[in-house]
Amino acid sequence: MTDDIATESPVSDLPSPADGYLGDPAVRAEWDNRYTDRHQLWSGQPNGALVAEVAGLAPGRVLDVGCGEGADAVWLARAGWDVTALEVSGVALARAAGHARDAGVTVRWIHAELTRSTLPPASFDLVSAQYPALLRTPDAAAERALLAAVAPGGLLLLVHHAGMENQQANDSGFDPADYVWPSMVAELLTDDWEIEVDEQRPRVAPDGGAGAHHTDDVVLRVRRLR
Numbered sequence: 001m002t003d004d005i006a007t008e009s010p011v012s013d014l015p016s017p018a019d020g021y022l023g024d025p026a027v028r029a030e031w032d033n034r035y036t037d038r039h040q041l042w043s044g045q046p047n048g049a050l051v052a053e054v055a056g057l058a059p060g061r062v063l064d065v066g067c068g069e070g071a072d073a074v075w076l077a078r079a080g081w082d083v084t085a086l087e088v089s090g091v092a093l094a095r096a097a098g099h100a101r102d103a104g105v106t107v108r109w110i111h112a113e114l115t116r117s118t119l120p121p122a123s124f125d126l127v128s129a130q131y132p133a134l135l136r137t138p139d140a141a142a143e144r145a146l147l148a149a150v151a152p153g154g155l156l157l158l159v160h161h162a163g164m165e166n167q168q169a170n171d172s173g174f175d176p177a178d179y180v181w182p183s184m185v186a187e188l189l190t191d192d193w194e195i196e197v198d199e200q201r202p203r204v205a206p207d208g209g210a211g212a213h214h215t216d217d218v219v220l221r222v223r224r225l226r
Contacts, residue, residue, distance in 0.1 A: 023088055023113030027135075031089035035069075041092075042068050044099075046075035047130040048204025049159040049217050053197070054079070060125030063149055065114055066132040070096025070107070076128075077105035084124070086110040086117060115141040122224075125154040131161060134180040143185045147193075150224045155196075158182045162200045162216035182220040189222060197221035 021028060035041055050072055059080035064073045067085035069092055077083045077100065085107050087093050093109050100107045110117055114134060127149045134142035150156050164176050186198060203217045 022116040032091045035091040062126040063124040065129040070099045084108040127156045129158045158220045194223045
């Protein structure tokens with residue numbers, strides 16, 4: 001990323017539709033359409049697994065991958081974290097920036113796909129990816145990008161819906177084989193990493209919002225040792 005990421009940016013510094021979006025325009029359009037179809041797609045509350053896993057951590061620099069409408073980013077900023085939030089949908093980012101503004105917190109917004117963004121390597125104390133829709137590639141680009149963003153001593157927290165990884169493609173065109181799941185990230189870990197949590201557990205789900213019907217989470221929390 002450019003030096004912009006290392007300097008304070010007010011929440012009003014949200015990329016416009018004509019900005020330098022980094023990613024596949026088709027992916028942006030798909031997610032813009034999903035958000036446009038509903039006044040509010042998600043619950044507006046922080047994800048339960050994030051709240052549980054971050055409890056007790058000293059605030060530092062955090063990357064919120066796929067921040068959506070900004071509930072996690074705002075919650076983290078209120079808790080004292082220095083938040084950078086990344087999202088492909090400009091519609092979602094506009095909503096997220098508004099929520100941050102209303103909450104009186106500062107968040108750096110990045111309008112990009114994870115694999116196309118030029119994030120500074122090894123610079124975040126926490127990388128949080130809550131139910132991310134990361135496309136799978138032969139070179140495991142998304143998995144490697146998640147790991148590369150974590151600073152030595154920092155954590156990657158990846159949470160997803162349990163059971164989806166092994167489902168068959170459905171009539172809507174969604175095929176789980178196209179996406180990255182926690183097990184794929186775990187397979188890339190070397191001796192430079194320590195697994196602190198790798199489990200399935202009941203989901204603490206906020207009321208309402210898309211995805212509220214999922215009842216169990218897979219939680220992967222790993223620490224970069226060096």
